[in-house]
Amino acid sequence: MQSQFKKNKLLSEVSTLGIGGPAEYYVEVKTIQEMQAVLAYCCKENLKTFILGKGSNCLFDSRGLKRVCIHNKIDFMDEPEPGHFHVGAGYSFSLLGTQTAKKGYTGLEFASGIPASCGGAVFMNAGAQGMQTWTTLQYVDYVTPMGELKRLSKDELSFGYRVTAFHTMPGAIVGAYFVLENAEDARAKQLKLLDARISTQPYQDKSAGCVFKNPTATMPAGLLIDKSGLKGFQIGGAKVSEVHGNFLVNSKEATSEDFLALISHVQKVVKEKTGYDLHREVFWVSDDL
Numbered sequence: 001m002q003s004q005f006k007k008n009k010l011l012s013e014v015s016t017l018g019i020g021g022p023a024e025y026y027v028e029v030k031t032i033q034e035m036q037a038v039l040a041y042c043c044k045e046n047l048k049t050f051i052l053g054k055g056s057n058c059l060f061d062s063r064g065l066k067r068v069c070i071h072n073k074i075d076f077m078d079e080p081e082p083g084h085f086h087v088g089a090g091y092s093f094s095l096l097g098t099q100t101a102k103k104g105y106t107g108l109e110f111a112s113g114i115p116a117s118c119g120g121a122v123f124m125n126a127g128a129q130g131m132q133t134w135t136t137l138q139y140v141d142y143v144t145p146m147g148e149l150k151r152l153s154k155d156e157l158s159f160g161y162r163v164t165a166f167h168t169m170p171g172a173i174v175g176a177y178f179v180l181e182n183a184e185d186a187r188a189k190q191l192k193l194l195d196a197r198i199s200t201q202p203y204q205d206k207s208a209g210c211v212f213k214n215p216t217a218t219m220p221a222g223l224l225i226d227k228s229g230l231k232g233f234q235i236g237g238a239k240v241s242e243v244h245g246n247f248l249v250n251s252k253e254a255t256s257e258d259f260l261a262l263i264s265h266v267q268k269v270v271k272e273k274t275g276y277d278l279h280r281e282v283f284w285v286s287d288d289l
């Protein structure tokens, strides 16, 4: 099995931020059975793992990672009955949002434009504009660290704002099942949300989306960063976007050190100027943890 693992794959190549040193081992899995086999092998050999979706919410350590990075590419989408969508965890969440809206179903319009995998979106309970992934989620196919496949109902699992039970479950999400309602205006709503996203976010820049959680529903982190005069502030190659304060971008060969320094600086200044504590939404992925 280990002979199928690539050595020293640069994580900067698989993260939307374009930051990250080499993973000691890297393997792509395309089926649920492959995920079961790789996890069971790593468990038996006592190898540490990291499950990667589309790398759109990860800040990887520039010094690299002594783990097996398992890139989830389980990429299927079925509609077993009208409005019911069963997807592989590696399927594009953005595409799912567009396809379901085009078919006249509501519930995932906000997903269009989020560069996530469906597994990553379930893991994070990704959301936008008051909508979230877990509203229409029914169950999740999950592989335990020992390689056992389980079907978990949403009712058995806890979730909240950008947090789910999976944050403390070390296995892999391999599939998700959504049930959506009909709505005549679904496509129009999806296009409107996508348009708003493109016009307010620095889409052309390398980023991990919003770096901080909003302290409250009515107090967006981006506004606090803007009010604190931090737009455009830069440390090394890491910069607070001029377009959206909650997007910290890799403007020029930033390292994870630059990024962590910028995150700390933003947290400190926002606390001093507004009194709010900002908590990270982006995942810091490092052997130091």
Ligand SMILES: Cc1cc2nc3c(=O)[nH]c(=O)nc-3n(C[C@H](O)[C@H](O)[C@H](O)COP(=O)(O)OP(=O)(O)OC[C@H]3O[C@@H](n4cnc5c(N)ncnc54)[C@H](O)[C@@H]3O)c2cc1C
Binding pocket: 016, 050, 051, 052, 053, 054, 055, 056, 057, 058, 072, 089, 113, 114, 115, 116, 117, 118, 119, 120, 121, 122, 123, 124, 125, 126, 127, 128, 166, 171, 172, 173, 174, 203, 207, 208, 209, 210, 283
């Ligand atoms: C331009 C841009 C816009 C964005 N807009 C939004 C937005 O509107 N709303 C929002 O919520 N987020 C947004 N994001 C952030 C990001 O897309 C989400 O957090 C998304 O859910 C991450 O999915 P991913 O597949 O990229 O996960 P990754 O970044 O690959 O992984 C993130 C975490 O999830 C875990 N994980 C991923 N897949 C699995 C799996 N199959 N099984 C177990 N664990 C897994 C990883 O181990 C890691 O801890 C944006 C990002 C960008 C770059």
